[in-house]
Amino acid sequence: MRYVPCAVIDSTLREGEQFARASFSPAQKIQIARALDAFGVEYIEVTSPCASPQSFEDCRAIVGLGLRAKILTHTRCHMDDVQRALAAGVDGINLVLGTSSFLREFSHGKSIDAVIQAATEVITFLQQFPVEVRFSCEDSMRTSIDDLLRVYRAVDALGVDRVGIADTVGAGTPRQIYDLVSRVRAEVQCGIEFHGHNDTGCAVANAFAAWEAGATHIDTTVLGIGERNGIAPLSDWVARLHATAPRLTAHYHLPGLVGLDRLVAEMIGLEIPFTGCVTSFCAFTHKAGIHTKAVINHPQTYEILAPEAFGLTREILTGHRLTGWNAVA
Amino acid sequence: MRYVPCAVIDSTLREGEQFARASFSPAQKIQIARALDAFGVEYIEVTSPCASPQSFEDCRAIVGLGLRAKILTHTRCHMDDVQRALAAGVDGINLVLGTSSFLREFSHGKSIDAVIQAATEVITFLQQFPVEVRFSCEDSMRTSIDDLLRVYRAVDALGVDRVGIADTVGAGTPRQIYDLVSRVRAEVQCGIEFHGHNDTGCAVANAFAAWEAGATHIDTTVLGIGERNGIAPLSDWVARLHATAPRLTAHYHLPGLVGLDRLVAEMIGLEIPFTGCVTSFCAFTHKAGIHTKAVINHPQTYEILAPEAFGLTREILTGHRLTGWNAVA
Ligand SMILES: O=C(O)CCC(=O)C(=O)O
Ligand SMILES: O=C(O)CCC(=O)C(=O)O
Ligand SMILES: [Cu+2]
Ligand SMILES: [Cu+2]
Numbered sequence: 001m002r003y004v005p006c007a008v009i010d011s012t013l014r015e016g017e018q019f020a021r022a023s024f025s026p027a028q029k030i031q032i033a034r035a036l037d038a039f040g041v042e043y044i045e046v047t048s049p050c051a052s053p054q055s056f057e058d059c060r061a062i063v064g065l066g067l068r069a070k071i072l073t074h075t076r077c078h079m080d081d082v083q084r085a086l087a088a089g090v091d092g093i094n095l096v097l098g099t100s101s102f103l104r105e106f107s108h109g110k111s112i113d114a115v116i117q118a119a120t121e122v123i124t125f126l127q128q129f130p131v132e133v134r135f136s137c138e139d140s141m142r143t144s145i146d147d148l149l150r151v152y153r154a155v156d157a158l159g160v161d162r163v164g165i166a167d168t169v170g171a172g173t174p175r176q177i178y179d180l181v182s183r184v185r186a187e188v189q190c191g192i193e194f195h196g197h198n199d200t201g202c203a204v205a206n207a208f209a210a211w212e213a214g215a216t217h218i219d220t221t222v223l224g225i226g227e228r229n230g231i232a233p234l235s236d237w238v239a240r241l242h243a244t245a246p247r248l249t250a251h252y253h254l255p256g257l258v259g260l261d262r263l264v265a266e267m268i269g270l271e272i273p274f275t276g277c278v279t280s281f282c283a284f285t286h287k288a289g290i291h292t293k294a295v296i297n298h299p300q301t302y303e304i305l306a307p308e309a310f311g312l313t314r315e316i317l318t319g320h321r322l323t324g325w326n327a328v329a
Numbered sequence: 330m331r332y333v334p335c336a337v338i339d340s341t342l343r344e345g346e347q348f349a350r351a352s353f354s355p356a357q358k359i360q361i362a363r364a365l366d367a368f369g370v371e372y373i374e375v376t377s378p379c380a381s382p383q384s385f386e387d388c389r390a391i392v393g394l395g396l397r398a399k400i401l402t403h404t405r406c407h408m409d410d411v412q413r414a415l416a417a418g419v420d421g422i423n424l425v426l427g428t429s430s431f432l433r434e435f436s437h438g439k440s441i442d443a444v445i446q447a448a449t450e451v452i453t454f455l456q457q458f459p460v461e462v463r464f465s466c467e468d469s470m471r472t473s474i475d476d477l478l479r480v481y482r483a484v485d486a487l488g489v490d491r492v493g494i495a496d497t498v499g500a501g502t503p504r505q506i507y508d509l510v511s512r513v514r515a516e517v518q519c520g521i522e523f524h525g526h527n528d529t530g531c532a533v534a535n536a537f538a539a540w541e542a543g544a545t546h547i548d549t550t551v552l553g554i555g556e557r558n559g560i561a562p563l564s565d566w567v568a569r570l571h572a573t574a575p576r577l578t579a580h581y582h583l584p585g586l587v588g589l590d591r592l593v594a595e596m597i598g599l600e601i602p603f604t605g606c607v608t609s610f611c612a613f614t615h616k617a618g619i620h621t622k623a624v625i626n627h628p629q630t631y632e633i634l635a636p637e638a639f640g641l642t643r644e645i646l647t648g649h650r651l652t653g654w655n656a657v658a
Contacts, residue, residue, distance in 0.1 A: 017651060018616045018617045018620075018651060019611070019616070020610070020611040020614040020616060020644075020646060021603075021611070023649065023650070047651070051650065051651060052650055054650065055650070102627065102629055102630045103623070103630055105627075106623050106626045106627040106630050107619065107622075107623040107626075107630060139630075168631065169631060169632060169633040170633055171572055171633040173503075173534070173537055173538075173541075173569075173573070174502075174503035174504070174534050174537075174538060175503070175507070175538070175541065178504070198604060198606070199568065199572070199606060199612070199632075199633050199634060200533070200565070200568045200569040200572045200606060200633065200634075201532075201533030201534065201561075201562070201565030201566070201568060201569055201605075201606050202533060202534040202537065202569065204529075204530030204531055204534070205502070205503050205530065205531040205533075205534030205535070206534070208502055208503075208531070209502075209503060209504070212502075212504065223604070224604045225603075227614075227615065227616060227617060227620060227631070228611060228612055228613065228614060228615070228631075229603060229604050229605060229606060229609050229611060229612050230603075230604055232530075233530070233604065236529070236530030237530070239528065239529045239530060240502075240529040240530050240531065243500055243528070243529045244502070270600070270603055271599070271600060273602030273603060273604045273605070274350075274554075274558060274559075274599055274602060275527060275552070275553045275558050275559055275562065275602045275604065275605070276530075276558060276602070276604070277527070277528060277529060277530050277558060280558050281349070282348070282349040282350070282557060282558060283528070283557055283558045284557065285349040285556075285557060286556065286557070287347045287348070287349060287556060288347045288556060290436065291347075291556060293436075294432065294435050294436040297435045297436075298431065298434075298435040300431055301431045301432055301435050301436060301468075302497065302498060302556070302557075303498060303528075304498040304499055304500040304528050304529065305528060305529075315349075317349060320352065321352070321380065321381050321383065321384070322346060322347060322376070322380060
């Protein structure tokens with residue numbers, strides 16, 4: 001089977017800043033950006049330079065690091081915002097505007113025509129500059145499909161690099177996301193970015209379904225931090241791709257994942273969730289007697305990922321009560 | 330749309346015991362069983378009474394509580410094991426036997442014919458007793474589909490209540506699980522149970538895909554605890570079903586979820602993962618200014634689940650740097 005590669009847009013420095021416990025200092029942001037770049041993510045998304053004078057400085061400082069990763073910033077679809085983003089020197093601008101009836105009614109109050117008009121003004125302006133441009137419909141999952149396709153077709157025709165599909169409230173299921181991305185894939189020429197929240201536990205699987213349906217870019221954050229319980233964690237995403245085909249992750253420095261997760265965990269003052277993939281303390285811990293016996297014979301019996309690929313080792317617990325299960329085998 | 334309901338088989342007292350940090354005392358097991366029953370799970374699965382004399386006692390003690398939930402135990406497909414399970418007085422026996430080439434070669438060494446023969450002996454014996462019987466193919470995802478269907482057809486014909494599909498190493502994707510369960514659904518008359526590990530971050534979504542394809546029973550554990558990084562967490566599963574249709578979770582005592590998660594978190598000495606649904610400290614915390622403003626107007630703008638349904642409240646963070654985002658709106 002041939003797989004189309006998929007770029008990671010890591011948003012720890014934007015979505016991640018929206019996490020309850022995140023409050024990164026300028027020095028910490030630089031440390032995170034360097035660690036993400038060393039791991040090899042293709043893009044780093046940072047908070048809008050319009051959020052505060054400090055966020056403008058932080059954005060410029062990260063641009064100034066000269067990383068391999070492209071630096072994106074996430075702005076509203078306003079001329080003021082994108083001018084400030086250009087002044088900060090970013091490689092690309094991730095525009096977002098709400099299109100669901102919820103957001104149109106209770107947030108910005110715009111009609112779909114007004115959304116397209118705002119997008120047209122800003123995107124047309126940005127065409128003069130050497131930056132990547134993405135336009136995303138916030139809360140895509142709760143936007144009518146007709147509205148959504150109208151907006152995507154319009155911005156695709158204006159020449160955006162990609163459109164963004166956002167499951168802003170984490171409502172989607174993998175089959176819904178697959179269907180939606182397939183519909184969009186059939187209508188636009190540009191790339192497709194997917195951003196999915198984890199409110200119903202499906203963020204990673206939804207990202208994977210989006211990729212299967214033709215998404216070219218996937219949003220992650222380190223440890224999944226973001227609004228509420230966050231989005232797809234980078235480690236989980238890498239685990240999922242790696243299990244599908246190791247060559248999909250061959251360009252990443254996989255042994256760097258655990259250090260990256262630990263770095264951010266320390267900054268937010270929380271443990272790496274034990275339910276996380278690869279980097280959780282127990283991700284490669286085998287306990288039941290029947291498991292430990294087989295794993296000693298042949299690790300693949302109870303492992304889909306090899307810890308060695310991530311610079312880690314497996315742990316085999318013995319001497320507890322469940323060892324006895326196999327003793328009777 | 331009409332939805333077929335789905336029963337939860339909570340395996341905190343079996344799969345959960347295989348978690349690195351779990352070592353429940355008899356009194357703790359009883360506390361967990363009572364809390365699961367108060368929440369309303371349909372089934373509670375406990376460690377095999379053959380694992381140790383203590384596990385036999387613990388199983389009997391839980392059976393003796395007279396809970397509404399049915400008590401299952403999880404045993405190998407051996408006559409000794411099921412006799413011990415019957416002696417413990419359980420309502421049902423969840424038989425398991427490895428069918429993947431990995432497990433057949435490196436674990437028990439049986440051919441598929443030998444698997445069917447072992448299943449036939451044990452299931453035929455169990456038909457005399459008033460217990461539910463399930464037969465599961467461990468590592469179903471890495472078993473050839475022909476072998477798998479042969480085994481499931483054979484045990485269905487023997488009259489099992491359900492077959493089990495196990496993604497033992499967490500390798501599956503939602504589309505693969507959907508396809509596999511659909512294949513099995515077309516071949517057997519009995520119920521279908523799905524058990525999926527989280528090694529690649531898809532446990533909840535895979536359980537949901539299994540249900541969409543016709544699975545009738547889903548395995549969960551409190552907080553997702555289990556071998557390695559575990560299986561589908563009960564809270565995430567309930568969140569996913571509730572978001573799909575509240576009537577799918579109407580028979581559960583939803584406000585009991587947070588206490589259940591906290592109880593087990595305390596017993597294992599770890600925090601509820603902040604990435605978890607519903608019960609994580611930040612599941613209903615809104616931070617970015619544009620979010621907080623809209624949520625105050627109308628909570629649904631950034632919430633797919635209402636915290637009130639779970640006896641919880643939303644938290645709105647203000648006074649941090651990102652509040653300013655909306656100040657420029
Ligand atoms: O810009 C996007 O596509 C996503 C914005 C966001 O964080 C969300 O909608 O959850
Ligand atoms: O009995 C089953 O279906 C599942 C056993 C188990 O824990 C697994 O295969 O991961
Ligand atoms: Cu988001
Ligand atoms: Cu398991």
